[in-house]
Amino acid sequence: MNEEMKSLQKNETWELVECPPGKKPVGCRWIYTVKYKADGSIERFKARLVAKGYTQTYGIDYTKTFAPVAKINTVRVLLSLAVNLDWPLQKFDVKNVFLYGELSEEVYVDLPPGCMVSEKQCHKACKLKKSLYGLK
Numbered sequence: 001m002n003e004e005m006k007s008l009q010k011n012e013t014w015e016l017v018e019c020p021p022g023k024k025p026v027g028c029r030w031i032y033t034v035k036y037k038a039d040g041s042i043e044r045f046k047a048r049l050v051a052k053g054y055t056q057t058y059g060i061d062y063t064k065t066f067a068p069v070a071k072i073n074t075v076r077v078l079l080s081l082a083v084n085l086d087w088p089l090q091k092f093d094v095k096n097v098f099l100y101g102e103l104s105e106e107v108y109v110d111l112p113p114g115c116m117v118s119e120k121q122c123h124k125a126c127k128l129k130k131s132l133y134g135l136k
Helices: 002-010 072-084
Strands: 014-017 028-036 042-051 125-128
Touching: 002 042
Parallel strands: none
Antiparallel strands: 014 125, 028 042
């Protein structure tokens, strides 16, 4: 959870503000997963903060959804080209890649559970600058 919070702060995902009247913040929660190695042993424990996007209402909180994904046929063509043209292949993982998307909408999220803030700030909300997993 600490690693995820550091990453969210480093990416400047939100800013703490007073939630404007008439705006209802979207809830959020922690999702925990265990990552395993190929031999079945535990590699690491992972925590991810996700928005409760299912509480958003179409036409009020959002108007459209979009998730860019590569089609499997495109991946196959690129792999085939790499093999036939003897191109080097390399795999890499970008941590929190979804969080790099800038938001043009005004979205507020409740403070994450377990978030350590001062007593003055505990009634504030997070105004998102960048997207969170689960957000519509």
